[in-house]
Amino acid sequence: MLTKRLGHMKAVASPQHLSLLQQLGCSYSTKKQQQDVQHQQKPQQQELQSQQQESKEPLERGDADENGAISEVEWLTQELAAVKVEHGDLLEKYKRALADGENMRKRLNKQIDEAKIFGIQGFCKDLIEVADVLGHATQSVPKEKLSSNGDLRNLYEGLSLTRASLLQVFKRHGLETLDPINQKFDPNLHEALFQTEDDSVEANTVVQVTKLGYKLHKRCIRPALVGVSKR
Template sequence: MALRIRSILKCGQLINENIKFFPRSIVTSNLRSNTVAETEKSTETQPPPTDAEKAVSGSVEIETLNKKVVELEEKNNDLMDKYKRALADGENMRQRLTKQIADAKIFGVQSFCKDLLDVADVLSKATETVPKEEINEKNPHLKGLYEGLVMTEAQLKTVFRRYGLEPVNPVNEKFDPNYHEALFQQEVEGKEAGIVVVVSKIGYKLHDRVLRPALVGVSK
């Protein structure tokens, strides 16, 4: 009995020693072989995609591409719209600035001309108050003064015309509220309603812009 037990223990020791010294490469090779076999087996078990599945996959890809194309077109349209708006705004600003510069050149003397209107009124009043019958060789001083006033008034009107300043004297013209200011109304025989019959003070305009409206009386 003791001999049998000893034989069994010896056999076990031999098995352990064989396992301990078993080449590792053989074990690794076996493991790799098993893994490749399992992979090939799993691949072989999966069926290839059908035509319907390929069509569905292709349609999904086409739909995705179409969505991207639509998004890009929308972005492009939005950018083009902003670009056109920016160009239009720039052009409008350029035109406004050009007009402002032109108006500044034309109407820059507006305040100065308006101040000179009082001088023109005084000269006109002075020439009107001089008695015409007294202007003769017997009164050389009065004649010289009158001629000097007339020449000064004529020169001033020439300067006014040079800068676009024109008088508005609308006698017997239709009343225009844009250029005239009515002080009174009166009945005048032979005149239709709305006709300027009296000009109390002439007006002036600077390049079609009213600098001072004419003070008038209108028929009714």
């Protein structure tokens, strides 16, 4: 439209106006050419910028990915170290609990075994008194009268057999007598009532037994009452 107007103005204009219109047309054509060139270059520039942007994005994404991977590896390393520490603590607690349980099991088994073995200890102590009475009864019988008195002899033999039978029952259940005459004094098995001078034996030797001791499965349940020699 502007070109048509310029042509109409050239037809009706004077020579001076004609030269001005020519200059105006030249400037317009020049400006139009520049616009056309810019219009043609603009897509190229946009394409170049987009290519540059695309070339930058992978680098930035790669850096971000690499940083993210490094941070994730560090986090996993820290988590692994924490899990190892926790595992070590739990394993140590488990071992301690296992050891405590094993020790408790052994103690309970030992107590059960001891209860089975020494459960009759109180009963044995009561029967020991009966054995002592039978022993004193047989010892009090005068031996010189046994041959002349048949009834006394029968009583003595009956008491002796009863005491011997009782001692056999004791032995069958692990109860043994302690008669430490002429043995070295042992404070774990003997109880000294007195000391007496005796040059025929060494010092601290049992020279007299007042009451027999008893031992149940190697455990002394009553020490022997004894007299000990001295010099």
